[in-house]
Amino acid sequence: MNQKLKIVILSRGPSLYSTRSLLRAGRERGHHISVMDHMNCDLVIDSKKPQVWYYGRNCSDIDAVIPRIGASVTAHGAAVIRQFELMNCFTTLNSEALLLTRNKLSCLQVLSGNGIDIPKTILPSTRSMAYRFLDQLKRPPYVIKVVSGTHGSGVLKADSKTSALHLLDTFSQLREMVIAQEYIEESSGKDLRIIVVGDRVVAAMERKSNTGDFRSNLHLGGSASLIKISDEERDIAIKSVHLMGLKVAGVDMLRSHRGPLVLEVNASPGLEGIEKTTGVDIAAHIIALAENHQNVSHE
Known part of the structure; x- marks a missing residue:
């Protein structure tokens, strides 16, 4: 029989579906499970006794932490997760893995460097280099x-080289780091979202745009x-998650003529x-996952 655990969900949205489902x-x-707003956590950083406090309560008795960190507060959320890690508390999301996956470029570099196929991507240094290297992304x-x-x-989506250069220029002026990728025509408007927990795939769905948009995100009205x-898609999803140092993640994947292509790995997928x-x-x-870790650590 599993031991009763004290579990904390780090979330700014207690009414959100994912938080409520957990x-x-x-x-x-x-x-015993509760929600903590990580933006209201106080950290005591000390070599002998690192601590997390929440509204005057010492959180040293927490067995497991399930982070649900929004993109706008990634750095702060990672700091709170790291503090729990220093306290030897189990977390379903590693702080460094969160920081890695929130940067699309870093994520793609790690995946491609370890043999995971992705859409060909460029990060141009100048407009002239963008003009030159866009040709490597085909037409x-x-x-x-x-x-x-x-x-x-x-x-x-940029329908021409001129349009792509204009977008790259615009984002550059806004001091945003921008990448350009090849367009996978055969998967336009659809992709796969695969959820990995631990060492296995637990769920998968296909997302499709209902509006003619080439993006398939449900937040944009997709279905x-x-x-x-396939077995290949499953293996690629699991390998991708492990390469990111994650225990729980959503993998976004395209089905292309040359096989599965990973778009990104989401460290805090919506449920x-x-x-x-x-x-x-x-x-x-x-x-x-938290239960299994607790059982193994007490064996």
Whole structure:
């Protein structure tokens, strides 16, 4: 029988579906689980006794932390996670892995450097270099992405080299780091979202745009359906998550003529769309991950 755990969800949105689903799953499995706004955590950084305090309460008795960190507060969230790590508290999301995956360019570099196929990508240093290297992405259109964007924001399609250069110039003036990628025509408007927990895939869905947009994000009005993935897609998803140093993640993947291509690895994937689409209780799998760690550490 599993030991009852004291679990904390780090979240700024206690009413959000993902947070509520984790709360439900934790309570159904008999654990003491609560939500903490990580922006209200106080940290005592000390070589002998690192501490986290929350509204005057010392959090030294926490068994497991499940971070749900929004993109706008990534650095602060990572600092709080790191503090729990220094206290030898189990976390379902490593602080360094969070920082890595929030940068699209760094994520793609690690994946491609370890043999994971991705859409060909360039980070040009100047306009003249952009003009030169766009030719390596084959013919237009091109996909232009802000490195720090989420939920499909900061992702644009350029239908010509002139349009791509204009977008790159505009973002450069805004001091945004921007990459350009080849456009995978055969998968336009659709992709796969695959959820990995621990060492296995627990759910997968296909997302499709309903508006003619080349982006398929549910936040942009897309729809989703249950899908069976191949053994190759499963293995690539698991390898990608492990390369990022993650225990729980969503992998976004395209089906192309040359095989599966990984777009990105999301360290804090939303649960609503995929739980409702697949009927899989992903939150329960995440709670079980914390349980399994506790059981192993006490053996």
